[in-house]
Amino acid sequence: MLDNSIWPAKDYSRVPFRLYHDQEVYDLERERIWRGPLWSFLGLEAEVPKIGDFRTSFIGDIPVVYNRGDDGKVYGFVNRCAHRGSTVRREAYGNAADHTCIYHRWCYDKKGGLIGVPFRRGVKGQGGLDPAFDQAQHGLETIRIESWHGILFATFSDKVEPLEQYLGGPMSNMLARIMARPVKVLGYQRQRIKGNWKLYCENTRDQYHGSLLHQFHMKFGITRVTQKGGAWMDTRHRHSISYTREDTDAQDSAQAIAAYADQKVAESDFQLKDQGILGYKQEFDDGVSLAICSIFPNGTFQQIRNSMAARQVRPRGMDEFELYWTIFGYEGDDEELEMHRLLQTNMIGPAGFISMEDGEAVEIAHRATMLEGEACSIIEMGGGGKIPDEITFKVSDVPLRGFWSYYAELMGIEPEGGIR
Amino acid sequence: MIASEKRDAIADLMAEYAYRIDRDKLEDWVNLFTEDCLYKVVPRENVAQGLPGVLLICLNRNMVHDRVTSLRVANEYNIHVDRHVIGAPRLTAQADGSVRAESNYALFQTNQEGESWLFSVGCYEDVIVFQGGKALFKERVVIVDTYAIPNLLATPI
Ligand code: FES
Numbered sequence: 001m002l003d004n005s006i007w008p009a010k011d012y013s014r015v016p017f018r019l020y021h022d023q024e025v026y027d028l029e030r031e032r033i034w035r036g037p038l039w040s041f042l043g044l045e046a047e048v049p050k051i052g053d054f055r056t057s058f059i060g061d062i063p064v065v066y067n068r069g070d071d072g073k074v075y076g077f078v079n080r081c082a083h084r085g086s087t088v089r090r091e092a093y094g095n096a097a098d099h100t101c102i103y104h105r106w107c108y109d110k111k112g113g114l115i116g117v118p119f120r121r122g123v124k125g126q127g128g129l130d131p132a133f134d135q136a137q138h139g140l141e142t143i144r145i146e147s148w149h150g151i152l153f154a155t156f157s158d159k160v161e162p163l164e165q166y167l168g169g170p171m172s173n174m175l176a177r178i179m180a181r182p183v184k185v186l187g188y189q190r191q192r193i194k195g196n197w198k199l200y201c202e203n204t205r206d207q208y209h210g211s212l213l214h215q216f217h218m219k220f221g222i223t224r225v226t227q228k229g230g231a232w233m234d235t236r237h238r239h240s241i242s243y244t245r246e247d248t249d250a251q252d253s254a255q256a257i258a259a260y261a262d263q264k265v266a267e268s269d270f271q272l273k274d275q276g277i278l279g280y281k282q283e284f285d286d287g288v289s290l291a292i293c294s295i296f297p298n299g300t301f302q303q304i305r306n307s308m309a310a311r312q313v314r315p316r317g318m319d320e321f322e323l324y325w326t327i328f329g330y331e332g333d334d335e336e337l338e339m340h341r342l343l344q345t346n347m348i349g350p351a352g353f354i355s356m357e358d359g360e361a362v363e364i365a366h367r368a369t370m371l372e373g374e375a376c377s378i379i380e381m382g383g384g385g386k387i388p389d390e391i392t393f394k395v396s397d398v399p400l401r402g403f404w405s406y407y408a409e410l411m412g413i414e415p416e417g418g419i420r
Numbered sequence: 421m422i423a424s425e426k427r428d429a430i431a432d433l434m435a436e437y438a439y440r441i442d443r444d445k446l447e448d449w450v451n452l453f454t455e456d457c458l459y460k461v462v463p464r465e466n467v468a469q470g471l472p473g474v475l476l477i478c479l480n481r482n483m484v485h486d487r488v489t490s491l492r493v494a495n496e497y498n499i500h501v502d503r504h505v506i507g508a509p510r511l512t513a514q515a516d517g518s519v520r521a522e523s524n525y526a527l528f529q530t531n532q533e534g535e536s537w538l539f540s541v542g543c544y545e546d547v548i549v550f551q552g553g554k555a556l557f558k559e560r561v562v563i564v565d566t567y568a569i570p571n572l573l574a575t576p577i
């Protein structure tokens with residue numbers, strides 16, 4: 001039985017491994033997280049610019065379709081035929097006036113409404129549906145979609161708070177900043193990681209690992225722990241933005257080396273033969289060169305220098321998820337800037353110089369925690385107790401406690417006297 | 421018509437490519453590219469949609485070299501060995517003396533427990549040039565059918 005006694009610490013500084021490995025937990029997540037009172041990241045408006053453009057996606061492990069309706073708004077539905085449950089839209093993307101299931105050709109409109117049932121009246125008066133069968137009651141299950149500056153979010157819930165309020169101040173502002181210009185999708189990357197999806201939600205909120213797991217930064221002198229950075233959270237602490245400001249310690253690299261020496265992590269003197277990948281063309285005026293925006297439950301938007309991408313977590317059972325990367329630039333980019341963004345794609349994704357390790361980190365954590373449901377992880381970097389809205393240093397994993405506190409609330413397992 | 425010396429040189433190049441990756445001689449693998457090479461790994465879904473997005477891209481041999489340096493000194497990844505199986509290339513002579521080659525590959529990985537799996541299947545689209553009787557990659561575009569990458573992509577395809 002899953003209940004609120006599973007937490008050994010009231011401030012979420014201990015997370016029992018069972019939460020990654022229990023089928024009961026996973027099944028409950030479908031009901032309380034993915035179908036719960038929140039907004040999931042779905043895709044981008046730029047992916048479906050024209051009426052009839054559609055793409056398939058996932059909310060949790062629930063397959064969905066989103067498409068642009070005749071009124072220009074984006075609509076969505078669960079990709080499961082109302083008749084006998086087949087996948088309705090098999091193609092990953094395309095353009096269509098309506099959606100027909102191949103099995104018995106039931107046909108649905110862009111809003112998921114049932115508009116055609118072959119042989120509804122039977123043949124020569126024989127067979128067919130009862131005249132009382134109400135077509136209007138047998139459409140596809142719909143999802144509600146809203147756009148925040150071109151980013152599509154979806155919900156199953158009619159009790160959810162408005163999207164902007166759900167995102168909160170810092171996240172809504174940061175996403176508006178990233179989406180201030182019309183985006184142009186450059187491509188996709190996918191990776192299948194054999195780990196529980198929540199391990200990845202923790203990973204993107206964990207600034208502590210940044211300079212330790214990902215040695216590329218340090219070995220080639222790109223960023224250092226003494227660089228100015230931190231995290232901003234919404235007041236409910238469900239989302240988190242990790243950021244770094246450029247060049248705040250450039251004049252003081254002696255101090256940076258000393259900081260690493262203190263940690264017994266030596267500054268290395270490897271040099272890239274081609275420095276082109278490190279170039280940074282400043283395109284935002286706030287000096288932020290790195291922003292990892294983790295949106296509860298399944299979205300991440302990143303700016304890593306000039307590399308822009310969205311990441312979507314798609315659970316595939318409790319032991320695996322797909323990480324789906326959408327790489328983008330902006331409509332106004334010239335050829336040179338677009339090539340520069342592609343070059344910086346080398347940093348990210350499954351083959352990324354500063355991200356390939358995350359796949360491995362998730363897999364080794366998942367593997368080794370499997371049989372130890374009662375054992376716990378330690379989340380205390382940056383202190384325990386009440387969770388602040390802002391962290392002004394980088395050696396921190398405080399936002400993980402925010403993630404778990406909101407998770408516990410949604411799952412109905414908040415500890416008595418929980419501190420968040 | 422492609423001279424048999426060129427065909428032999430191409431066969432050697434293909435064999436060396438697999439050998440140097442699979443035997444972990446990555447520093448030597450770099451030398452199979454020309455100085456001004458293009459090496460990129462592309463998900464087939466991007467090619468199909470006409471999108472330029474890559475998994476990785478090197479615009480010259482220095483960048484190929486940097487990838488190896490990074491793997492050696494900076495990156496952490498799954499401990500494994502690679503095994504390439506590369507099909508016979510389809511060759512097309514170009515007016516400038518270079519040869520276009522298209523071949524299929526299957527790349528298996530094996531972990532420390534001795535478990536093997538198909539890591540990636542796809543094709544190579546190459547432009548091969550000849551220097552001092554040796555064939556080199558002026559261009560190698562790896563189009564990955566298995567674009568749902570199992571975990572991560574570290575050692576080259
Ligand atoms: S299952 Fe879709 S029409 Fe029958």
Ligand SMILES: [Fe+2]
Nearest residue numbers: 203210355358
């Ligand atoms: Fe990471």
